[in-house]
Amino acid sequence: MKKYKIITYGCLANHSDSERIAKKLEDQGYLKSENPDLVIINICSIRQAAVDRAFAQAKKYKNVIVTGCLLKSDYDKFTKYAKIVKKENLFSVKPKNSCLIPIMTGCNNFCSYCVVPYTRGREYSRPPKEIIDEAKLFINNGAKEIWLLGQNVNSYKYDFPKLLYKINSIPGDFWIRFLSSHPKDMGNDLIKSIRDLPKVTEYINLAVQSGDNEILKKMNRNYSIEEYKKLALKIKREIPNVCLSTDIIVGFPGETKKAFQNTVKLFKEIEFDMAYISKYSPRPGTLASKMKNQITFEEKSRRYSELNNLLKKISLKRNKQLIGQETRALINNNFIGKTKNFKTIKVNGSSNNSFVDVKITKALIWGLSGKIK
Numbered sequence: 118m119k120k121y122k123i124i125t126y127g128c129l130a131n132h133s134d135s136e137r138i139a140k141k142l143e144d145q146g147y148l149k150s151e152n153p154d155l156v157i158i159n160i161c162s163i164r165q166a167a168v169d170r171a172f173a174q175a176k177k178y179k180n181v182i183v184t185g186c187l188l189k190s191d192y193d194k195f196t197k198y199a200k201i202v203k204k205e206n207l208f209s210v211k212p213k214n215s216c217l218i219p220i221m222t223g224c225n226n227f228c229s230y231c232v233v234p235y236t237r238g239r240e241y242s243r244p245p246k247e248i249i250d251e252a253k254l255f256i257n258n259g260a261k262e263i264w265l266l267g268q269n270v271n272s273y274k275y276d277f278p279k280l281l282y283k284i285n286s287i288p289g290d291f292w293i294r295f296l297s298s299h300p301k302d303m304g305n306d307l308i309k310s311i312r313d314l315p316k317v318t319e320y321i322n323l324a325v326q327s328g329d330n331e332i333l334k335k336m337n338r339n340y341s342i343e344e345y346k347k348l349a350l351k352i353k354r355e356i357p358n359v360c361l362s363t364d365i366i367v368g369f370p371g372e373t374k375k376a377f378q379n380t381v382k383l384f385k386e387i388e389f390d391m392a393y394i395s396k397y398s399p400r401p402g403t404l405a406s407k408m409k410n411q412i413t414f415e416e417k418s419r420r421y422s423e424l425n426n427l428l429k430k431i432s433l434k435r436n437k438q439l440i441g442q443e444t445r446a447l448i449n450n451n452f453i454g455k456t457k458n459f460k461t462i463k464v465n466g467s468s469n470n471s472f473v474d475v476k477i478t479k480a481l482i483w484g485l486s487g488k489i490k
Contacts, residue, residue, distance in 0.1 A: 127161025328383030368417030
């Protein structure tokens, strides 16, 4: 029997694509293995470090296919060791407990540091019926969690809040999550949907990228930090149990010490539950890669550590506030699961692939501990 291995880098959308590729291979008789006849590397070009790791993997194996978000400038580098294949079709997927459904691909925002518009193209939204039918298939086969994915789900062509209402109306005991949201497109209708729909979870990733207005302008983010703070505080007011996460880039070209401290100040004011902090990585062809005043790697690392240490303190503080509360959790692996607002929780018993009621007994930096009721 032919054997395959898939190596995936990047966001949940890439992982969703890999699931579809795996199902297609298994339908053709391939078996997943660590000693493969065929290796598929699903790449993300947003970070140079990921490209470098993918290239190192490509050189290790004989029969390699590279796909995913690949810049033209990387093509020649990879073609020496691999065949380049574009992902044009959405493959069928096998249902499981937590399912990923891309609702759109591409991006129209052209942030100055990002290659997504060049690698995945302009925004394309899948028809609602196609998405709803896929969700029904997963739910009817026992899925407990549906992830709706897009680079910016808020700009879904066919009205994202309306899509949430339709999926929420599907019979079954399941949760709906989504990723990601752009602050400039986060409207009242979506906030109300999250607040009012019982199956939509209280977790929002609202990427700010920087707490400084000058840096936001250079990034081409199209909102001010004042607008972002107003939106974040409104979300917290409207959805009291919300878990608010964000994305941050430290060391963007021209980020002065004062500009970085504005990001630190924002963290203290908003008190994010989670944050995906990254060091700026110049990508070929982007405006940011040509900007002056690039920050040294050492300074990026220092700023990363400072912000990450602050995040740990805030996260632990907010998690301690939850001790004694009762919540519902979806247990995915032995003793480990997620609450409705996406907090990781460790429980005192095994209830794989099921919802349980839990009393929170302990706070950790990145999660919680609890007892199943």
